[in-house]
């Protein structure tokens with residue numbers, strides 16, 4: 001699921017909740033759809049932050065749902081809706097942003113990362129491709145050669161490399177959510 005709160009007066013904070021790595025289960029995807037609708041329809045909310053509970057952004061697809069019947073909202077339109085949001089959306093990345101988790105962050109307008117976070121598209125290691133438009137958004141953001149390297153190796157990058165490549169906009173050693181909220185206020 002996902003929790004919605006309003007912080008700093010005008011920032012809608014969406015917190016992914018699915019231990020241990022806030023993977024994109026059907027309930028989490030439904031939670032994102034519901035909380036996005038709530039934030040977008042609230043006139044007092046001028047910008048949004050998406051984070052994960054317990055200092056982990058998102059580990060991607062929920063491996064516990066592999067082999068089960070597909071349910072819940074599909075990921076591609078959900079990420080498109082975030083990208084199309086008229087209110088700026090900032091991803092606060094702690095722990096990991098992997099696979100669908102990084103694709104979710106790539107659909108946000110800005111990404112703030114903790115210095116110890118790891119980011120990557122490990123789909124290839126599972127015989128998959130980043131199918132929620134990560135294979136389009138990443139090359140647009142960082143160029144084709146760098147994106148192809150990450151997509152074809154599935155390697156994880158550190159926050160420092162992600163900053164240098166242009167995947168994230170800012171890296172912090174302190175509270176990522178606080179930094180993302182401050183950023184969200186500045187771009188509202």
Ligand SMILES: CCCCCC/C=C/CC(=O)SCCNC(=O)CCNC(=O)[C@H](O)C(C)(C)COP(=O)(O)OP(=O)(O)OC[C@H]1O[C@@H](n2cnc3c(N)ncnc32)[C@H](O)[C@@H]1OP(=O)(O)O
Nearest residue numbers: 020021023024059060061062063064075098099100122123
């Ligand atoms: C159709 C519906 C939606 C589709 C969504 C779009 C599809 C996208 C494709 C993908 O996202 S592919 C990528 C999927 N994710 C991964 O491959 C990540 C796999 N996990 C890891 O690399 C590592 O576990 C980690 C996240 C880097 C953490 O490593 P660490 O060494 O710190 O801990 P572990 O012992 O490995 O794991 C701890 C705990 O977390 C569970 N877990 C890890 N990943 C997932 C996951 N994706 N879904 C559910 N649970 C996950 C793991 O099983 C351990 O659980 P335990 O109970 O403590 O054993």
